[in-house]
Amino acid sequence: MVKKSSTVYRCAECGHEAAKWVGRCPECQAWGTLEERGGANPAITRVAAGAPSAPARPIAEVDVESARAKSTGVPEFDRVLGGGLVPGAVVLLAGEPGVGKSTLLLEVAYQWAVTAGRSLYVTGEESAGQVRLRAERTGNVHGEMFLAAESDLAAILGHVDAVKPGVLIVDSVQTMASPQVEGSPGGVTQVRAVTAGLVALAKERGLPVVLVGHVTKDGSVAGPRVLEHLVDVVLQFEGDKHSTLRMVRGVKNRFGAADEVGCFELTEGGIVGVPDPSGLFMSRTAEPVPGTAITVAVEGKRPLLGEVQALVSSTSMPQPRRAVSGLDSARVAMVLAVLEKRGKLKLGDKDVYVATVGGMKITEPAIDLALVLALTSSLHEVALSPRLVSLGEVGLAGEVRRVPNVARRLAEASRLGFTHALVPPDSGKLPDGIRVLEVGDVASALNAANHAQ
Template sequence: MAKGKNSIFFCQNCGHESSKWMGQCPACKEWNSFVEEAITKGPSGKSKGVIITEPTKISDIETNDDERIKTGIEELDRVLGGGIVQGSLILVGGDPGIGKSTLLLQVCQTLTKQNKSVLYISGEESLKQIKMRALRIGQFSDDMLILCETNLDSASEVIKKIKPQIVIIDSIQTMYNENVSSAPGSVSQVRESTSMLMQIAKGLGISIFIVGHVTKEGVVAGPRVLEHMVDTVLYFEGDRHATYRILRGVKNRFGSTNEIGVFEMVECGLIEVSNPSEYMLEGRAENASGSVVACSIEGTRPILIEIQALVCQTNFGLPRRTAVGTDFNRVNLLMAVLEKRFGLQLSSCDAYVNIAGGIKMNEPAIDLGIVMAIVSSYKDRVIGEKTIVFGEVGLSGEIRSVNMAEQRVLEAKKLGFKKCIIPKVSADSLKQIKGIQILGVNNLKEAIDCM
């Protein structure tokens, strides 16, 4: 029977299929996300030559710590949960020019130093272009192989032939599968190409990194099902014009999804920032009102950040509120609590809140830091340089406890802070820590009096 072509509509956000165009996707409720693509249907009938496999008892499956491969980059190993799991499929997304290819080239360099075989498949650059970028990073051994190919069928044959331990696909939007008639980068191509790579990774035990482009909303381009198919999703964040970069784990089947790795972009590539707290506090102004240091937890790592606030009288009938690095709605909520519970007249003031360094934090523990920075700017009172605050603020003005309080205090002590304003519930269990003054507060009034 001859193969017949048909047309079908796909949702670019979630991959939902429909026989006709729809304004709103019934699955993910996204508007104007349907695109038309031609698909090729093969002959109907039962498949022949199907191999029947037997299920295995879970008690008969053996695992050990050797299943992970250390990359040699500690910040990346932290985000991955201790290293690369053999046979895993890892998706790396980020804005153009953020450093995705540079990071993966450095991974290739460190892995080849451990005598690991690596295959770098590029669909965007030529061999000479990759060589030019590699020379800026350093020397590479002969264990690193480079293939410039966009045909995934040809690339898969090369992978099966040489069987490297690590494969890097840069990028998935440039690859195409001959069995799918749509253009490279389309929903069908991305989904089918990822499915083929997943079968190779699981069948041969090869760890595969996939580079994915992002949309203007900051999510990986293509169907949402792409993130469900892979084992780990990493996002490379940061301002391309700044020096810092943050690698964040959004999904990880083999580790925590809250860990972050901090890097600094230099001329020779990316270098690790082993102490992000010290890095984030560099250049902090002395004796300036509206500035306070708070502590947030990312995974298992405490990070000290500077929260800045600027409160001034508005020149318009409607005051302006701006938040950079944290949730805008959360800032409005905290300002409403200050007006109701503490009596501050903020309804006639413009308010600007910023987390210095460009890092994004949404943890409730920084609530008290935001409140203290706003009050400090409003009253033009300076908070001590060696003072750190953290705690969640409720709608009644109470200060609620936060998790991992001891780790936060120890991090502040290590960086030379002398005073710590924290929730009263958490302070009672930290009296044994010497060398730092711990002040426990129950509500906003007590916290502001400590200023």
């Protein structure tokens, strides 16, 4: 009788266990993530009681001053972090190559040196001279800003001991390696070991650490999933390479709201926070143009006015063209079908082009009503009122459904000078200063838009 082996192989990505090693995890389909683990059954293992590191205290007696967030000196970055960097916090900033992660963190290191004390910027992707040249170009040079080009975790710890910074920035975690762990930099084992070492450093010394992370083709954080679990804050840095607009979006935050968004503009002189970005997402024309409609999207907790543009034109091609930029193409196709069926509009033989202004990307259903108005305006060559905003989700039956945060959206529209708004029925208490028209379906919305001039 052959004795059954107690060795198991566990996936570092999803935790799936297998009796034998395989190259690809059968659960999450990740390659090379199964690692050998011991065979003792944790269900029957008894752990002896140990001495606690500190006695438990009533929660009201716990000191919170040591955990207060400290401002980085970059207000838009502080907004996403929940007020600033908490001592001992580990922040992971992920984004596509060239989006401006290093430029933003150089600004953070400079502002910290100006307002709070020493900062240490460690790069494993560039030489110290290259970083210095970029810092001079963006005006981010200060005597309390320290720079090191290292890719070894032990050397980073040595720099921390020598400099004693108030914040540590590591660019990037995929280029660092721990001498105690086998594997090449960027591999699953090395990334996990380096992150765990930096997390331990942050917690032991109360040192805020900001890590730069790469992303995969689908936009998710590269590396093992445990990387996101180890850190305290995960931020996604987004931006279109054809636009100067950049957004830092919170994905996970143990110290604040996880749905906040910070807006920046990337220029030749560096990166600048945009505290009031609504103007970036609307075109500035002297006269109203058919095919444009204004809506108010909510990014995190921030209402942003955006412009939806539509162009409907005749075509001689047997297959009409549909092109979408900045919106969900599947949702645009659904709205077109609703207008054909419920609005009695003939769009089957028309080319349809739909886009947003300023590189804004909107996926929430609240934009549906503005899309309906823009398409109808372009088809009939009738411009909408430049002081009209519209909010609402459009259903397959042609009804206009409620959306969240209507009052907050309309307050922002009123602040920017809009006087009329189309909203779904029963939207709750709405702010003064803007005339609100409730519409229950597509037909009544089109009729109301024609009279809101």
